[in-house]
Amino acid sequence: MLKLETMQVQKGDFHLSGSLQIAAGTRVAVIGPSGAGKSTLLEAIAGFQPLQSGRILWNGDDLAGKPPGKRPVAMLFQDGNLFPHLTVRQNVRLGIGANRRLSAQEDAQVSQALKRVGLGDMADRKPAALSGGQQSRAALARVLVQGCALLLLDEPFAALGPALKAEMLDLVADIATECGATLLMVSHDPQDARRIAEQVILVAEAVISPPAPTAMLLDNPPPALRAYLGSDAGD
Numbered sequence: 001m002l003k004l005e006t007m008q009v010q011k012g013d014f015h016l017s018g019s020l021q022i023a024a025g026t027r028v029a030v031i032g033p034s035g036a037g038k039s040t041l042l043e044a045i046a047g048f049q050p051l052q053s054g055r056i057l058w059n060g061d062d063l064a065g066k067p068p069g070k071r072p073v074a075m076l077f078q079d080g081n082l083f084p085h086l087t088v089r090q091n092v093r094l095g096i097g098a099n100r101r102l103s104a105q106e107d108a109q110v111s112q113a114l115k116r117v118g119l120g121d122m123a124d125r126k127p128a129a130l131s132g133g134q135q136s137r138a139a140l141a142r143v144l145v146q147g148c149a150l151l152l153l154d155e156p157f158a159a160l161g162p163a164l165k166a167e168m169l170d171l172v173a174d175i176a177t178e179c180g181a182t183l184l185m186v187s188h189d190p191q192d193a194r195r196i197a198e199q200v201i202l203v204a205e206a207v208i209s210p211p212a213p214t215a216m217l218l219d220n221p222p223p224a225l226r227a228y229l230g231s232d233a234g235d
Contacts, residue, residue, distance in 0.1 A: 001021065002021070002182055003021045004057075007019065007054035007208075009041075011040050017208065025176075025177075025181070027196055029185050029196065029214065030186045031186075031202060031228075033204060039154050042075065042154055047063070047071050048068060058150065071150075074095075074152070075151075075152040076152070076154070084127050088124070088127070088130070092138065092141045092142045094142060095141075096109070109145055113144040114138075116175070117138070119137050132159060133160055136156060137168070139156065140168070152185075157169065158187075165192070194218065197214050199213060199214060202217070202225050
């Protein structure tokens with residue numbers, strides 16, 4: 001279980017606060033206006049933003065004092081963060097170890113992850129030789145080999161077309177289910193939330209609201225969410 005207890009984060013002049021509780025294995029969308037703190041929430045959980053106060057608990061273990069590499073977290077960003085001078089296989093291997101030789105079992109794990117995302121025959125290509133969707137798949141394979149219990153996605157498919165984005169969302173949902181991972185995904189598109197998420201967290205005016213069932217929240221949005229979605233929201 002992921003639990004945020006009266007968490008407060010300061011990022012420059014920006015202050016984010018809130019409490020929430022998410023059951024292990026749940027897929028959650030994080031939505032809200034631009035600049036409200038959605039990415040900051042993920043960064044705090046991952047350890048890239050220190051807490052001003054409060055706690056972040058994973059199965060009762062306080063993560064707040066742990067560096068990012070010691071947290072059970074894998075994070076996927078919008079640009080994928082692939083290294084252009086490395087092959088796809090080499091980029092995915094970084095998810096296991098950056099400065100050491102991998103065992104035969106770990107190399108097999110990399111190959112399996114590439115096959116799982118449909119890039120088994122593209123392992124020796126450089127990122128520049130891949131399409132945008134294929135680059136997203138490579139970045140997802142790197143997350144997959146990390147085997148983390150918490151998957152954090154910060155609009156990783158925003159630049160993709162509707163059909164390809166839907167395909168990637170379905171793939172992420174399948175992988176999260178197979179791994180039993182808890183998924184938090186930032187998105188500006190409520191249809192993404194409907195497609196992939198069982199629950200939705202609204203972040204508005206630097207306040208994190210507790211998660212609510214996706215259909216219930218989007219069909220009957222509170223004022224802050226209605227203002228973000230537009231006048232026809234919930235109709």
